[in-house]
Amino acid sequence: MMVHIPQVLTPEQVSRCREVFAQAKWEDGRGTAGHQSAQVKRNLQLPEDSPEARELGDLVLRGLERSPLFISSVLPQRVFPPLFNRYDTRMAFGSHVDNAIRPIPGTAERLRTDVSATLFLSEPDSYDGGELVVEDTYGSHSVKLPAGDLIVYPASSLHHVTPVTRGVRLASFFWVQSMVRDVSQRALLFDLDMAIVRLNQEVPQSPSLVMLTGVYHNLLRQWATP
Numbered sequence: 001m002m003v004h005i006p007q008v009l010t011p012e013q014v015s016r017c018r019e020v021f022a023q024a025k026w027e028d029g030r031g032t033a034g035h036q037s038a039q040v041k042r043n044l045q046l047p048e049d050s051p052e053a054r055e056l057g058d059l060v061l062r063g064l065e066r067s068p069l070f071i072s073s074v075l076p077q078r079v080f081p082p083l084f085n086r087y088d089t090r091m092a093f094g095s096h097v098d099n100a101i102r103p104i105p106g107t108a109e110r111l112r113t114d115v116s117a118t119l120f121l122s123e124p125d126s127y128d129g130g131e132l133v134v135e136d137t138y139g140s141h142s143v144k145l146p147a148g149d150l151i152v153y154p155a156s157s158l159h160h161v162t163p164v165t166r167g168v169r170l171a172s173f174f175w176v177q178s179m180v181r182d183v184s185q186r187a188l189l190f191d192l193d194m195a196i197v198r199l200n201q202e203v204p205q206s207p208s209l210v211m212l213t214g215v216y217h218n219l220l221r222q223w224a225t226p
């Protein structure tokens with residue numbers, strides 16, 4: 001299940017990110033990669049514990065909290081502090097699966113990565129290449145979104161970023177531990193939630209809304225580990 005979540009950041013917030021990026025010290029992205037992905041990763045990142053990553057990470061986290069589509073599709077339990085990457089011309093990230101467990105920087109805790117996320121921060125016409133390509137059982141999906149938009153996809157998916165052939169691709173990326181670990185259960189809850197929202201618009205007083213909302217919460221009660 002891939003979900004496109006538009007406008008998690010406003011154009012002003014995207015501009016603030018680019019302003020900070022222009023002054024920041026970037027480091028080799030291989031520092032946070034696992035053994036296999038380090039071999040195919042060619043990009044730059046802001047250091048995890050830098051004040052820049054913390055300031056911009058907070059912007060992203062606040063954007064996520066305001067997004068009903070993010071909450072409904074991901075059912076977040078914990079969000080990894082957002083990281084930021086940059087692909088200059090000729091940089092790319094080959095095919096890999098993200099590490100299942102990640103230490104949360106600055107804490108003794110760890111997060112299970114159920115959902116992976118990329119928030120695009122460069123306008124699509126400012127660079128060529130740099131598509132995020134995600135494989136699932138229905139084939140491969142190529143994603144390049146307007147600055148400020150987010151894509152979420154199962155962290156279990158093989159994915160890669162194609163080489164940037166012109167310009168610079170900037171993004172935020174992070175992982176989420178979901179209250180519902182199983183992707184097919186999450187997808188069912190998301191479909192049900194969207195159907196309830198639609199029915200509420202089409203037939204606002206429908207008695208079926210009460211029953212369907214009950215089914216939603218009772219499924220969540222069975223499947224969620226809050």
Ligand SMILES: O=C(O)CCC(=O)C(=O)O
Pocket residue numbers: 085093098118132159161171173
């Ligand atoms: O840059 C992206 O869109 C994805 C980055 C990624 O796959 C990773 O850091 O694991």
Ligand SMILES: [Fe+2]
Pocket residue numbers: 096097098116159
């Ligand atoms: Fe990845």
